[in-house]
Amino acid sequence: MSKSLKKKSHWTSKVHESVIGRNPEGQLGFELKGGAENGQFPYLGEVKPGKVAYESGSKLVSEELLLEVNETPVAGLTIRDVLAVIKHCKDPLRLKCVKQGGIVDKDLRHYLNLRFQKGSVDHELQQIIRDNLYLRTVPYMEFLNEKADSCCCVVYDDVLARRDLLFSGYKTCLTSKLVLRNINSSPGC
Numbered sequence: 001m002s003k004s005l006k007k008k009s010h011w012t013s014k015v016h017e018s019v020i021g022r023n024p025e026g027q028l029g030f031e032l033k034g035g036a037e038n039g040q041f042p043y044l045g046e047v048k049p050g051k052v053a054y055e056s057g058s059k060l061v062s063e064e065l066l067l068e069v070n071e072t073p074v075a076g077l078t079i080r081d082v083l084a085v086i087k088h089c090k091d092p093l094r095l096k097c098v099k100q101g102g103i104v105d106k107d108l109r110h111y112l113n114l115r116f117q118k119g120s121v122d123h124e125l126q127q128i129i130r131d132n133l134y135l136r137t138v139p140y141m142e143f144l145n146e147k148a149d150s151c152c153c154v155v156y157d158d159v160l161a162r163r164d165l166l167f168s169g170y171k172t173c174l175t176s177k178l179v180l181r182n183i184n185s186s187p188g189c
Helices: 079-088 108-113 121-148
Strands: 016-021 030-034 042-047 053-057 065-069 093-098 152-155 179-182
Touching: 030 079, 065 079, 079 121, 108 121
Parallel strands: none
Antiparallel strands: 016 053, 016 093, 030 042, 042 065, 065 093, 152 179
Protein backbone atom coordinates (compact mmCIF):
# COMPACT_ATOMS: atom_id res chain seq x y z
CA MET A 1 0.00 0.00 0.00
CA SER A 2 1.37 3.42 -0.88
CA LYS A 3 2.21 5.89 1.86
CA SER A 4 -0.42 8.33 0.58
CA LEU A 5 -3.17 5.75 1.10
CA LYS A 6 -2.17 4.89 4.65
CA LYS A 7 -4.32 6.59 7.24
CA LYS A 8 -2.34 8.94 9.46
CA SER A 9 -2.64 8.26 13.16
CA HIS A 10 -4.65 10.80 15.12
CA TRP A 11 -2.79 13.10 17.51
CA THR A 12 -4.60 11.51 20.47
CA SER A 13 -2.56 8.34 19.92
CA LYS A 14 0.53 10.38 20.84
CA VAL A 15 -0.84 11.72 24.16
CA HIS A 16 1.24 10.48 27.09
CA GLU A 17 1.09 10.85 30.84
CA SER A 18 3.97 11.79 33.10
CA VAL A 19 3.64 11.44 36.86
CA ILE A 20 5.98 13.78 38.68
CA GLY A 21 6.51 15.22 42.12
CA ARG A 22 8.10 18.40 43.30
CA ASN A 23 11.86 18.17 43.76
CA PRO A 24 13.53 18.85 47.17
CA GLU A 25 13.52 22.59 46.36
CA GLY A 26 9.73 22.44 45.86
CA GLN A 27 10.06 23.03 42.12
CA LEU A 28 8.77 20.94 39.21
CA GLY A 29 11.91 21.23 37.10
CA PHE A 30 10.34 22.71 33.97
CA GLU A 31 8.98 26.04 32.82
CA LEU A 32 5.62 26.74 31.25
CA LYS A 33 5.16 28.91 28.18
CA GLY A 34 2.33 29.99 25.91
CA GLY A 35 -1.10 30.30 27.48
CA ALA A 36 -4.33 31.87 26.31
CA GLU A 37 -2.99 35.37 26.92
CA ASN A 38 -0.54 34.65 24.08
CA GLY A 39 -3.10 32.87 21.89
CA GLN A 40 -1.41 29.53 22.56
CA PHE A 41 -1.87 26.22 24.27
CA PRO A 42 0.15 26.01 27.47
CA TYR A 43 3.34 24.16 26.56
CA LEU A 44 6.54 23.03 28.21
CA GLY A 45 9.48 25.37 27.98
CA GLU A 46 12.88 24.27 29.20
CA VAL A 47 12.83 20.89 30.97
CA LYS A 48 15.81 21.04 33.33
CA PRO A 49 17.79 17.78 33.28
CA GLY A 50 17.98 16.14 36.69
CA LYS A 51 15.49 18.60 38.22
CA VAL A 52 12.23 16.78 37.37
CA ALA A 53 11.23 14.20 40.01
CA TYR A 54 9.65 11.51 37.82
CA GLU A 55 7.53 8.90 39.57
CA SER A 56 6.22 7.06 36.51
CA GLY A 57 5.22 7.53 32.90
CA SER A 58 7.19 9.09 30.11
CA LYS A 59 9.75 11.86 30.28
CA LEU A 60 8.70 15.45 29.67
CA VAL A 61 9.96 16.98 26.44
CA SER A 62 10.41 20.67 25.72
CA GLU A 63 7.79 22.21 23.38
CA GLU A 64 5.12 19.59 24.16
CA LEU A 65 1.58 20.86 24.68
CA LEU A 66 0.17 20.50 28.20
CA LEU A 67 -3.42 19.26 28.01
CA GLU A 68 -4.28 18.21 31.57
CA VAL A 69 -3.00 18.49 35.12
CA ASN A 70 -4.46 15.81 37.44
CA GLU A 71 -7.38 15.34 35.02
CA THR A 72 -8.12 19.09 34.93
CA PRO A 73 -8.11 20.34 31.32
CA VAL A 74 -5.80 23.36 31.00
CA ALA A 75 -6.03 24.11 27.26
CA GLY A 76 -7.37 27.65 26.87
CA LEU A 77 -6.19 28.81 30.31
CA THR A 78 -3.71 31.58 30.94
CA ILE A 79 -0.29 30.57 32.29
CA ARG A 80 -1.24 32.17 35.60
CA ASP A 81 -4.32 29.94 35.80
CA VAL A 82 -2.35 26.81 34.84
CA LEU A 83 0.17 27.61 37.58
CA ALA A 84 -2.72 28.05 40.04
CA VAL A 85 -4.08 24.62 39.08
CA ILE A 86 -0.61 23.11 39.61
CA LYS A 87 -0.15 24.93 42.92
CA HIS A 88 -3.43 23.58 44.30
CA CYS A 89 -2.70 19.98 43.26
CA LYS A 90 -1.00 17.66 45.69
CA ASP A 91 1.90 15.47 44.65
CA PRO A 92 2.14 13.45 42.53
CA LEU A 93 1.07 15.51 39.51
CA ARG A 94 -0.32 13.66 36.50
CA LEU A 95 0.50 15.67 33.39
CA LYS A 96 -1.02 14.76 30.03
CA CYS A 97 1.09 16.08 27.18
CA VAL A 98 1.27 15.68 23.43
CA LYS A 99 3.97 16.46 20.90
CA GLN A 100 3.09 19.27 18.52
CA GLY A 101 2.41 18.32 14.95
CA GLY A 102 -0.38 17.89 12.46
CA ILE A 103 -3.45 19.84 13.52
CA VAL A 104 -2.30 20.45 17.10
CA ASP A 105 0.38 23.05 17.52
CA LYS A 106 0.83 26.01 19.86
CA ASP A 107 -1.66 28.23 18.01
CA LEU A 108 -5.10 28.20 19.68
CA ARG A 109 -6.65 30.36 16.96
CA HIS A 110 -5.68 27.86 14.26
CA TYR A 111 -7.13 24.94 16.22
CA LEU A 112 -10.34 26.80 17.08
CA ASN A 113 -10.87 27.74 13.43
CA LEU A 114 -10.87 24.10 12.32
CA ARG A 115 -14.20 22.31 11.88
CA PHE A 116 -14.77 18.92 13.46
CA GLN A 117 -17.67 16.53 13.71
CA LYS A 118 -19.74 16.97 16.87
CA GLY A 119 -18.81 14.45 19.53
CA SER A 120 -15.30 13.90 18.18
CA VAL A 121 -12.27 14.25 20.46
CA ASP A 122 -11.22 17.38 18.55
CA HIS A 123 -14.66 18.97 18.92
CA GLU A 124 -14.62 18.21 22.65
CA LEU A 125 -11.16 19.78 23.01
CA GLN A 126 -12.42 22.88 21.18
CA GLN A 127 -15.30 23.09 23.67
CA ILE A 128 -12.90 22.76 26.61
CA ILE A 129 -10.76 25.57 25.18
CA ARG A 130 -13.81 27.78 24.65
CA ASP A 131 -15.08 27.09 28.17
CA ASN A 132 -11.67 27.94 29.65
CA LEU A 133 -11.43 31.11 27.57
CA TYR A 134 -14.94 32.06 28.66
CA LEU A 135 -13.91 31.82 32.33
CA ARG A 136 -11.38 34.60 31.79
CA THR A 137 -12.98 36.81 29.13
CA VAL A 138 -16.62 37.18 30.13
CA PRO A 139 -16.00 38.39 33.70
CA TYR A 140 -13.45 40.85 32.29
CA MET A 141 -15.90 42.00 29.62
CA GLU A 142 -18.61 42.49 32.26
CA PHE A 143 -16.19 44.59 34.33
CA LEU A 144 -15.30 46.71 31.31
CA ASN A 145 -18.95 47.12 30.35
CA GLU A 146 -19.69 48.50 33.80
CA LYS A 147 -16.74 50.90 33.54
CA ALA A 148 -17.12 51.81 29.89
CA ASP A 149 -20.93 52.00 29.68
CA SER A 150 -21.74 52.96 26.09
CA CYS A 151 -18.85 55.32 25.32
CA CYS A 152 -16.14 52.74 24.67
CA CYS A 153 -15.48 49.67 22.65
CA VAL A 154 -13.64 46.73 24.19
CA VAL A 155 -11.15 45.36 21.72
CA TYR A 156 -9.61 42.03 22.70
CA ASP A 157 -7.10 39.56 21.27
CA ASP A 158 -8.27 37.74 18.11
CA VAL A 159 -8.09 34.35 19.81
CA LEU A 160 -10.85 35.45 22.12
CA ALA A 161 -12.88 37.14 19.41
CA ARG A 162 -15.46 34.42 19.01
CA ARG A 163 -18.98 35.06 17.81
CA ASP A 164 -20.46 33.13 20.72
CA LEU A 165 -18.97 35.68 23.16
CA LEU A 166 -21.05 38.49 21.70
CA PHE A 167 -24.14 38.49 23.86
CA SER A 168 -27.14 40.72 23.29
CA GLY A 169 -27.06 43.73 25.56
CA TYR A 170 -23.26 43.92 25.64
CA LYS A 171 -21.79 47.18 24.47
CA THR A 172 -18.58 45.54 23.33
CA CYS A 173 -16.78 44.77 20.12
CA LEU A 174 -14.24 41.95 20.02
CA THR A 175 -11.57 42.35 17.37
CA SER A 176 -7.87 42.53 18.19
CA LYS A 177 -5.54 43.75 20.96
CA LEU A 178 -6.79 44.80 24.38
CA VAL A 179 -7.59 48.51 24.16
CA LEU A 180 -10.40 50.84 25.16
CA ARG A 181 -11.30 53.23 22.38
CA ASN A 182 -14.02 55.73 21.71
CA ILE A 183 -16.78 54.08 19.65
CA ASN A 184 -16.66 56.89 17.09
CA SER A 185 -13.05 56.04 16.22
CA SER A 186 -13.54 52.24 16.24
CA PRO A 187 -14.81 50.94 12.90
CA GLY A 188 -17.00 47.90 13.24
CA CYS A 189 -18.25 48.64 16.76
